[in-house]
Amino acid sequence: MLIDTIKQRFGSQILTAETSHGQDVISVSREAAPAVLRALRDEPDFAFNFLIDLTAVDWLGREPRFEVVYQLKSLARNFRLRVKVPVPGSDAWVTSVVELWKSANWVERECYDMFGIEFREHPDLRRILMYDSFVGHPLRKDYPVDRRQPLVEEVDPVAAPRPPSR
Amino acid sequence: MALPARWAKKIEASDPADEIMELQMGPSHPASHGTIKFNLKLDGERIVDCDVEVGYLHRAFEKMTEQGTWTQVFPYTDRLNYASPCINNVAFALAVEKLIGIETPDRCKYVRTIMSEVSRITDHLTCLGMAAGEVGAQTVMFYMLEARELLYDLVEAVTGARLTVTWCRVGGITRDLPDDFGERIKVAFKNLEAVLDDCDKLLSRNRVFIDRMSGIGRMSREDAVSYGLTGPLLRAAGVSYDVRKADPYLVYDRMDFEVPTGEQGDNYDRFNVRFQEMYQSKRIIEQAMRQIPAGPVNIDDHRYILPPKERVYNSIEGLMNHFKIIMEGIKVPAGEVYQAVEGGNGELGFYVVSDGSGRPYRVRVRPPCFFGMGALNQMLIGRMIADIITTFGMINMIGGECDR
Numbered sequence: 001m002l003i004d005t006i007k008q009r010f011g012s013q014i015l016t017a018e019t020s021h022g023q024d025v026i027s028v029s030r031e032a033a034p035a036v037l038r039a040l041r042d043e044p045d046f047a048f049n050f051l052i053d054l055t056a057v058d059w060l061g062r063e064p065r066f067e068v069v070y071q072l073k074s075l076a077r078n079f080r081l082r083v084k085v086p087v088p089g090s091d092a093w094v095t096s097v098v099e100l101w102k103s104a105n106w107v108e109r110e111c112y113d114m115f116g117i118e119f120r121e122h123p124d125l126r127r128i129l130m131y132d133s134f135v136g137h138p139l140r141k142d143y144p145v146d147r148r149q150p151l152v153e154e155v156d157p158v159a160a161p162r163p164p165s166r
Numbered sequence: 167m168a169l170p171a172r173w174a175k176k177i178e179a180s181d182p183a184d185e186i187m188e189l190q191m192g193p194s195h196p197a198s199h200g201t202i203k204f205n206l207k208l209d210g211e212r213i214v215d216c217d218v219e220v221g222y223l224h225r226a227f228e229k230m231t232e233q234g235t236w237t238q239v240f241p242y243t244d245r246l247n248y249a250s251p252c253i254n255n256v257a258f259a260l261a262v263e264k265l266i267g268i269e270t271p272d273r274c275k276y277v278r279t280i281m282s283e284v285s286r287i288t289d290h291l292t293c294l295g296m297a298a299g300e301v302g303a304q305t306v307m308f309y310m311l312e313a314r315e316l317l318y319d320l321v322e323a324v325t326g327a328r329l330t331v332t333w334c335r336v337g338g339i340t341r342d343l344p345d346d347f348g349e350r351i352k353v354a355f356k357n358l359e360a361v362l363d364d365c366d367k368l369l370s371r372n373r374v375f376i377d378r379m380s381g382i383g384r385m386s387r388e389d390a391v392s393y394g395l396t397g398p399l400l401r402a403a404g405v406s407y408d409v410r411k412a413d414p415y416l417v418y419d420r421m422d423f424e425v426p427t428g429e430q431g432d433n434y435d436r437f438n439v440r441f442q443e444m445y446q447s448k449r450i451i452e453q454a455m456r457q458i459p460a461g462p463v464n465i466d467d468h469r470y471i472l473p474p475k476e477r478v479y480n481s482i483e484g485l486m487n488h489f490k491i492i493m494e495g496i497k498v499p500a501g502e503v504y505q506a507v508e509g510g511n512g513e514l515g516f517y518v519v520s521d522g523s524g525r526p527y528r529v530r531v532r533p534p535c536f537f538g539m540g541a542l543n544q545m546l547i548g549r550m551i552a553d554i555i556t557t558f559g560m561i562n563m564i565g566g567e568c569d570r
Contacts, residue, residue, distance in 0.1 A: 021264055021503050049391050052506070053532040057519055069517065071504055071532070075391065075405065078412055082504060103394025106540035114228075129221035129569060138229055145229065 002079050005045055010036060015086075027084040030068075034095045037083065040072060041100050048072040048081060051101035054108060056087075056115045060141035065089030066117060070097075087117060096122035114139035186214055193222045197555050199296050200563045202539075204554060213554075216546045218539055223565035231529040235495025236262055236336060239529060244330045246531060247567040249292040250285035250510040252278075252321065255334035258529075260415060261505035261516035262336045265498055268465055272417075274338055276458040279416045281324060281333075282507070283447040283454075287358070288317045289510025289562075290440045290447075297437065297559030298369060301378045306365050313361040316354040323350060336496055337471045338464030348455055355448060362444065369437075379434040383545040383557035390431060393541035396534050397512025398439045399561065403431030409508040420457065421450045436560040470496050495524030511535045511562050533567045 003024045007017050010026075013036055017026045028036045040048045050073035057067045064086040072081045085094055096119040097104045108119040109128040116137035119125055127134065133152050136143050192203035201222040207215040227246065231239045243254040256278045263270065270278075295310030318328045323344050325333035333340055344350075369375045385395070390403040400407055408425045410418040426442035428435025464471045468487050477484030500522035506515040512534030519528040538561035545557050 020501060021267070023504060051394055052513065053504075053515055053517065053530070055517060055530045057528050069530075071515065071517065075407055080413070080504075101394065102389070102392040102544075103537055103540060106536065107394075110536075129224045131221075138226060143229075145233070 002046075002081065006081075009039070009043075009045070023080065023082060025082045025084065027067075027086065030085050030087060030094045033083075033085045034097070037070070037097055038100060040081070040083070044076075046074060046079065046081075047076045048074045048079070050075060051097065051103045051107075052080075054097075054104060054111060056111050056117055056139075058115060058139065058141045060089075063088065066092055066115060068094050068111065068117060092116060093118040093120050095120050096125075098122055113137070116140065191551075191554070193219070197300055198558055199300070200558075200565050200568075202558075202563065202565070206551070208551070211550050211552075213546050213549055213551065216543050216554075218542050220536070220539055220563075221569050223569040225566075225570065227531065227570035228529055231526050233525075235524055236498055236526055237491075237495060239526060240334060241330065241332045244332055245566050246533070246570065247289070247509060247511065247514070247535075247564045248329055249562075249564055250282075250289035251329060251331045252281040252285040252325070252333065253289075253507060253509050253514065255331060256282055256416070257505060257507040257509070257514050258516050258518075259334040259336055260507065261503055261518045262498060264505055265501055265503040265518055265520060266336070266470070266496075267499075268337055268467065268470065270338055270465055271462050272459050273342075273461045274463040275416045276454050277324075277339060277343055277463060278334070279418065279421075280343070280451050280454045280458075281321070282416070283450045284317055284320055286447045286508075286510050287444050288314050288321070290444050291317070293510070293559070293562035294365075294437060294440055297556065297562075298365075298375070300555050300559050301375060303369060303372070303375060306368050309361050309365055309368075313358050316357050320347075320350060320354055323347065335464075335471065337467060342463045343458075351451065351455065355452075358444075358448070362441075366441070376434060378552075378556050379437060379560075380432060381430070382433045382549065382553045383436075383560060384430060384432040385541065385545055386431060389541070389544065393544070394537040395512065395541060396537070397509065398436050398443065399512065399538055399541075401425065402428035402435035402439045404429050409506050409513050413506060415505075415507060417454065417457075418450075421453050423450050423453075433556050433560045497522070497524055498526075506532070509534055511538065511564070511567070531567075531570060533570065535561060535563045535568045539563055539568055 003017050003019055006026060013032045015027045040046045052073045053071040055069050059065055066087040068085040068087055070083040087094055096108055108122055111117055112119055112125055113127040113130055114137055135149060187208045189206045189208055191206055193201050203219040205217040206213055227242055230242055239258060240255055243258045244251040246254045291310045291314040295307045299307030322328050324341055325331040385403055387403045387405055390400050404427055406425050406427050411425055423446045426439050428439050472491055473484045473487045478488045498520040500520055502519040504515055504517045506513050514534055515532030517530040521527040546554060
């Protein structure tokens, strides 16, 4: 079983490991996450060459407040694994995994956009779905859905050209 | 008329021969079907850099799902990939059912499979027809749209709507197949086959079409996997990954079908993979129609499924049952589940989190074309402006799904 192999291999590096609804889930501290994720990708026992998805869940009122969730898939061994990284609300950051999977680039940008979680070492951390002058992070549970956003100031594209993208 | 001084100064200062030109293409460009902006840096016609801007169709899908009951999410899912709404419905229903731990009757699974495959064909017809139209093959576009219309008629016969179907429920479906569905599907497929034959003749050995598609937008296997591409985009690169085979859901494990793959990973292979997949979907539907058992389509558990109307109108228990499900929503136990299905564009995943109340705590969609758009930059750099159109067309970005 995948979850037993993971427990043996990583031991105290992982916080919890369980199978729920037939799906394998582990959680890792954000300090250990880069090493564990790299090992999951590179070691032939796991070979998780696919970062299927990355998102976060806001557990407002609970500590740590956020959970960053990675959905991994191994094509060679046909495994799926969910890796969760708890992140405190006051100091929300995790290390970016763009170096491991290129698909992380856009999903991490989206996660930053929606939750305001900083992905350290990300090459291009900008908003992706919302516009640059949007205030707040909409998928946070304390985002005021009944309020309006401030109007965007008009800019002259000739006098003030848009900043270079990279 | 003299130019304003600030522009004239700019033009004087620049030498056009060695300048990198910045061009913003979109967000509403006639040659790209989808609201998207390309911030291009061009050396002549060659693309030096391409920053893809998405988000113009963002409708806060994930936030909206948190405001209502679980059943109220279904209408929103129709509007994700609107070229194949049935697949989105099925995917969300499967995710919630897995979280509750219920399994629908066999007939329901077959009906869902059949409708998913009908939707896959409409999705591919939309993608291929539009892509062909954009490179000048208008005839193919109209042929394919006509064929799609035949399939929309099938969807309409089952769900009552062409696009916004809202047809699945947790634990079942709202409508079973009509009695004459077997006949209808035979007629539709006969016409579909004729259209596909014509399109094949028009395109597959058409010099202009091949020159526009072959070798363009190429992506290696390693890159395709690293960028998280799935569906036709990944299979065109030679990786035979299909959720229907890798993690079978519904009744796909009882079906005999092949997963077409390409070799080059270019636009022509993507086109071919999609084209072949339509024949495979047809095969699946024909098998399913032969195998489909009689019986109920909904689970017999009125904590999740609305009671029949006779009971609602004639008994207080039935009325209360109806009222509770509509007003409070079905109760989904606390927990979380990731459910993937094979959508028209690739792996469509729903990650649903429940806190045990009647409302979703978090619903996350894994939109397949979002990842394709993330890789577009890599596919385009070094190519010509005209290649944007075919590459973008083959990714089949559906704004509703990409931007949610």
